[in-house]
Amino acid sequence: MSRVLIVGAGPTGSLCAALLRREKKDAVKITVWDKARGAGGRMSTYRPPDPSCHSADLGAQYVSVSPSYAQSHSSVYAELQSCGVLRPLDALIQGSQHRDSRDFVCPQGMSAISRHYLSQAGADLCFENHVTALYRSGASWEVHRKLGRSQSFDAVVLTMPVPQILQLEGDLEEMLSVQQREQLDGVVYSSRFALALFFGPDVSLSFPWVARYVSDNPCICYIALDSSKRNAVEPGCGPSLVVHTSVPFGLQHLEEDKEDVEPIILQELHRLLPGLPRPISIKCQKWRYSQVLTPVPDTPGQMTVHTEPLLVCGGDGFSHSNLDGCVESALSVLEVLKASL
Incomplete structure (x- = not known):
């Protein structure tokens, strides 16, 4: 059973979790972490x-x-x-x-949008889990957080704002290509x-x-x-x-x-x-x-940083800043997960 961590319980992360569950049924163990106290991200109540x-x-x-x-x-x-x-x-x-x-x-x-999809995802849902670092460990990712022990996952999906992705410690920085780093640095939020x-x-x-x-x-x-x-x-x-x-x-x-x-x-x-x-x-x-003012060029919906083990980034920074942008990103991330798992 593949272990997938989705970081972020906003619309992109929650929809991605629900779609992955519908696609893979019981063949995958889904975990969702969010640093906030509840679901919704920037669609919070x-x-x-x-x-x-x-x-x-x-x-x-x-x-x-x-x-x-x-x-x-x-x-x-x-x-x-x-x-x-x-x-x-x-x-x-x-x-x-x-x-x-x-x-x-x-x-x-x-926040009811995210809560609806999380209820469909059958995920291990943990709030107030602030991810701080990612380290490659053989065929998996060792994910560190502010509170609690680190855990290992076969695939990691990051859906938080792009600047927060770039603040993560560990092996992410060296795995980004020069072009990917330039694209992420160019994302602008209001x-x-x-x-x-x-x-x-x-x-x-x-x-x-x-x-x-x-x-x-x-x-x-x-x-x-x-x-x-x-x-x-x-x-x-x-x-x-x-x-x-x-x-x-x-x-x-x-x-x-x-x-x-x-x-x-x-x-x-x-x-x-x-x-x-x-x-x-x-x-x-x-x-x-x-809100995203300047997304990743050509709005691909996701950015695959590493394939084995899988590390993929998604969210409105890779599409555009509304619910449809989150849906587009979730669908793009799902295709990557389906091809990898």
């Missing part, structure tokens, strides 16, 4: 400690599907809709530029901050939109009444409001502590929405690697 508050999507806000991907990935969207993971977004998103796309929301939060405000059940927020793109503010570029955007009813829970900063603002404050940046964002938010009630709690998230 945060649930505040207070049970009277609605959860909030801190990363990706909704899924936009172009006509071409709606056709080529029709089985993906049919499955996610039939399971209730995706639902058409029918409310107004003010300032949206997706004229020809069809938009979907996740009533249970964006950076931003996200802020979620959680209100009590006695608070009612009403706007003419469920989400709004802001074009004339140096700090904030997007605001969403998250509970209304998802059209999700959590009985006894108050609304949640999500704010994303602009890319220039994120770059300007990237090296600052998020606790120091939070008051700046709040000040701008109150200028945009005067009279906003006082929240019960606030969650600030710094996305150092938010």
